[in-house]
Amino acid sequence: MELRHLRYFIAVAETGSLTEAAERRLFTSQPSLSRQIRDLEDQVGVALLNRSARGVELTVAGKAFIDHARLALTQVDAAVEAARRAAQPAKQRFALGFLTGQEMAWLPEAMQLLRAELPNIDVTVSSDYSPDLAQAVARGKLDLAFVRAEPDFDLEYRVVRQEPLVVLMPSDHALAARAAVSPADLVGEPFIAMANKAKVLRSVVDSYLERTGIRIEPTQCVDNPAMVMSLVASTRGLTLIPAYVENLMPWSVVSRPLAGDIPTIGLAVGYSRTNTSPILKLFLSRLDELIARVSRTVARTS
Template sequence: MEFRPLCAFVEVVRQGGFSQAAKTVFVTQSTVSKAVKQLEDEVGVPLLDRIGHRSVLTAAGEAVYRRGVKLLADRDDLLAELDEIRGLKRGTLRLGLPPVGSSTLFAPLFAVYRQRYPGIEVRLIEYGSTQLAESLRAGEIDFAGALLPTSEEFDWQTVRREPLVALLPSNHPLATRRSVSLIDLKDVPFILFESGFALHRVIIDASRCAGFEANVVARSSQIDFMIELVSAGLGVTFLPRMIATQRRNTTIRHVSLDEPGAEWVMAMTWRRDAYLSGAAKAWLDLVREIHGEESLSDYSKNE
């Protein structure tokens, strides 16, 4: 059902006749008559009983008028809502972020985004990289924070590059060095994130490239717990430098990790060629505004 004939019919009923309705909608009386006749032809029954110069609603006309008023009101509400969405007064942004580094990297972006677009609802989930990639692939979220390199099916914008550091007990023989390689640590037990975290993959892959299989004695999703295990002398763990420096502990030492390819590069990723809502485009614009100077040239999507 088209809205134009319905609108004309509703105005005829509201105004009490065709001539007054024509003045209200700024068209000729014949145009209004044709529109009402078109609506009657579409529904298959008369809507108005024309008695002289008067028009009285039939039973069908009463039903169409009652529902029509609601349909037109809903249409107006929809158009107003779409205008608000296009103007970023309303909408939803769905973000997936990893637990590692999110508070430091993305909290300032959230603050700016909320200030600019207070009517946008932000729906946030926190998972490891594997689950975030699955959610992004399924279209359950608009963006996911992920370490590079990432899947070729995603596009990205780099957010932060950080060197990795090894966290060792302060009494460990290697704790006094300025830097260590993974081969230096091959006999030290590894304390890593759970396998669903990208940093787990980075360390395991780098160890294999260095020619050995890491002896992983503990896995966790909690940074503070991993640091406590290091402090207790259980082994070594690895963190981006910016996160490690936020968690100073006198019983551990931070030693730079000198290993090719072992770098923590956080990016905002989204499905290639996916539709991005106005709210999503505004978030991406903000990420590029703040972090757009980051280089993408060192990474291949299908590495």
Template sequence: MELRQITYFIAVAEELHFGRAAERCHIAQPPLSQQIKRLEDELGVTLLERTSRRVALTPEGKEFLKRCKDVRDRLNEAVLCVQDMAQGLEGQLRVGFIGPASLSKLPKAIRAFREHNPRIRLDFSAQSTSEQLPLLRGDRLDIAFVRLFGHDTSGLNTLTFLREPYVLAMPEGHPFGEREVIDITDLEGQPLIFNQRIAQPALYRSLIGSFHRVGFMPNIVQEVNTEQSTVALVATGLGSALVPASSATDSRSGVIFRPLTGELPQWKITALWKKKNQSAILEKFLAVVREFREVN
């Protein structure tokens, strides 16, 4: 059975006249009649009752017409769908991100994209950088927002989405709370909360190196696995912590933030996507992402 046979059958069934159906299909009547006969032979079913005066559908023909129209409509929908996908008007985008990205302008970028592209479904996955990279390479994510510390990015495009300095988060009532700016040298002996060494070993070494260069080892009283946990522990009074500047938007009571001076690494979030990914939807999303970048 061929698609053209279905098209010819729908035309005859709707016109109930071989001549008009042939004109509608832009073919001669004899080939049209032959194709309908071949279709019936393949099915082993009579679809049309033919006399010299009329053409009528058999009960089987009526049922087959209904099913054929459904096939035609679904095919038309599929054509429109893939055409819209090619133009980036419809489809799906899978976005991975680390937790701290939610404190950046990424949520605003996503909202702006959704407002202008309501027919594109966005699927989100909040995971660590190490968890996102294999998903991206395995085509289970289209774009990932991560923190890179020596990770392999071969075959991937990179775009710095956020670059900002560290600030010091302190419990309310801390003696340094009266200062406008705090230097890294002032932190000698101060109880500090750090991100876990095992989670981001390269970042951990970089921060420790910043303290070594000014002549002392930081007094680390607790290690945690997320920035959110870090700020929560600061609020308990356990110690202070180096956190990205965007964390200062955290309205959690019991924590104050002050700028830090000294030779410290910058805090960055990088967008990654496969070089082979030529999706029009991804390109539209990247255009919005570039509008919301913070790389001062």
């Protein structure tokens, strides 16, 4: 069994389509991918996928197999990254990741925190969706990321801030004239929900609506803030989103606070407990200082 068999199988399982996995994820032909999947099933000795005109679904055996396949690839990626670091010991690398938009508040202060170490280390910075960042940390590609506490990854999380959710709406919406929006005001409006990829945020929003007794059927589901803002402006819909997105808003959308019991979502730093980087250890030892610095900055600009 080769690693490519595992990667191909996971791609097919996640897309639910041999054609889509071949063309968009793996850049190979569909017949070639089908042969690779059959080879894998022959080696395992059981069917891992059910194929139909609607696409493919995991069999019971496939569901049992995929978690182990993902873990195997994660361990391989971590081993490769560790080997690469060991081969270049002269200057340590420290790789930081940020949930897109959060770097505006946290990156300047994080660099200040590391200023004494900067001549001796290479700091790399990336931004992405929270689940993708958590996966990169789990695979050893990032040392630490500012993310949601993603439940699907075996990482340590330390919450650095609780962010309130706000209502996002078109700038000329009738509710924009209000100082705050009540949950009942959302009823009857087009509502844009977060897709399942944004699992933590989706759970917070769903729990809040359930707690307040509001039933809303989303008209759209998307998984990134840029698309959310675009749909708010183009479809005149509303959405609930963390307040940090206010830093990214175009003129066509505005935000208003929620009235009453305001829901919050945690921003955390995620890191692997097996990461022995001394720079990571230093960063974590000064995390309380970083939180205080960012809190003071936010308070001055609010």
